Amino acid sequence: MTQTLTSTDALAAFCARAATAAYVTVDTEFLRERTYFAQLCLVQLALPGTDETEDAVLIDPLAQGLSLEPLFDLFRNESVVKVFHAARQDLEIFHVDGNVVPKPLFDTQVAAMVCGYGDQVGYETLVRKITSGGVDKSSRFTDWSRRPLSDAQKSYALADVTHLRQIYEHLAAQLEETGRTAWMEEELRVLTNADNYVVEPDNAWRRLKLRSNSGRFLAVVKELAAFRETHAQTRNIPRNRVIKDDALMEIASSKPKSIEDLSKSRLLLREARRGEIAEGLIAAVGRGLSADPGTFPALPKGRDRSALNPALADLLRVLLKAKAEEAGVAQKLIASASDLDDIAAGHHDGLWCKGWRRDVFGEDALRLTRGEIALSAKGQKVQIIAV
Known part of the structure; x- marks a missing residue:
């Protein structure tokens, strides 16, 4: 029978056991459709072992009086590896709720890419390929905030961490055998950087797709985006419930100076045409219009690709595919x-020419640009020929 922890004492007891284990697998179920911050509804944990009644549990964060602090303490315990699959959203939740980023971290999606399972491989694919098992999808689109949870929901949730044990052990062994553990750790430094899980209102404009580089326009966009982010965060509502991106761009272009001007917008939601949202939008436009030109934001300068050699770019694509297949690593990684x-345009810097990427691909890419190697097809394989 599935064990569901609903008290702080029960959680603390399980986390005390987990603190002596080599690793713990972790997953969450949450809702985010109606809020800015994700609502954590369930946490699943599993320890090394096969007994689900002893080694795997569900934690109910919605249970009255339950504190997740024992779990956060476990996440801070650097003697226990915390294993996730596609961890980014889970890590954001734990950083927001507990001001903690679990360390040390192992992400099986990242590890699978390093081990050659493809780009952003899904959990179900790994379950099928590594455990020869399957995942019941029937409870995927469920309301995890409703109580009581059904047996089917509990079984579905628990499977996300019980299969993960075998997947972790298999991938960790493969990384060790191929000498690529350091490759994965290099990738995980980005995931464990807490700055990735904080959206500062003043930087919210950078998330938008902008086509104009007009300083005044960008100043208005920055103020509107900052207002939207602040309003959404303080009221815990999705940012698009305040104002959608296309409406924000429309207002930045028309620059309304009054509520009457604002009401002429075609794209504004009804709630944004009056009250505090409307007043906040007008005030934001005003701040953008009065901003000192010396403080105008600027779009990052794109690479100059006027010297791009299309033929070289095509050859680099062939080389990348060949080197990725040879190394057994996802191309996009x-x-x-x-x-x-960028390489074909003469820009020879970037992540691709550092660390393990340089060994796998970057050095040969640079040799190709210098005309020191050529590519030849033999059967189904591409060969590199010194020139």
Whole structure:
């Protein structure tokens, strides 16, 4: 029978056991459709072992009086590896709720990319390929905030951490055998950087797709985005419930100076045409219009690709595919299409030419640009020929 922890004492007792284990697998169920911050509804944990009644539990964060502090203490315990799959959203929740980022971290999606399972491989795919098992999808789109949880929901949730044990052990062994543990740890430094899980209102404008680089326009966009982010955070509502991106851009272009001017917008939600949202939007436009030109935000300067050699870019794509297949690593983990265009335009810096990426691909990419190697096809394989 599935064990569900609903008291702080029960959670503390399980976390005390977990503190002596080599690793713990972790997953969450949450809702975010109606809030800015994710509402944590369930946490699943499993220890090394096979007994689900002893080694795997569900934690109910919605249980009255339950504190997650024992769990956060476990996350701070650096003698226990915390294993997730596609951890980013889970880590954001724990950082917001507990001001903690679990360390040391192992992300099986990242590890699978390093081990050659493809780009952003899904959990179900790993379950099938590594455990020869399957995942019941029937409870995927469920309301995890409703109580009581059904047996089907509990079984579905628990499977997300019980299969993860075998997947972790398999991938960790494969990384160790191939000498690529350091490769994965390099990738995980980004995930464990707490700055990634904080959105400062003054930086919210950077998330928008902007086509104009007009300083005054960007100043208005920055103020509108900052107002929206602050309003959404303080009231815990989705930012698009305040004002959607297209409406924000429309207002930044029309620059209304009054509620009457604002009401002419075609894209504004009804709630944003009056009251505190409308007043906040007008005030934000005013701040943007009165901003000193010396403080105008600026879009990052894109790479100059006027010297891009299309033929070289195509050759680099062939080289990347060949080197990724040879190394058994997902192509996107080594270099992006944009990286290849940059190389072909003469920009020889970037993540692709550092660390393990340089060994796998970057050095040969630079040799190709210098005309020191050529590519030849033999059967199904691409060969590198010294020139």
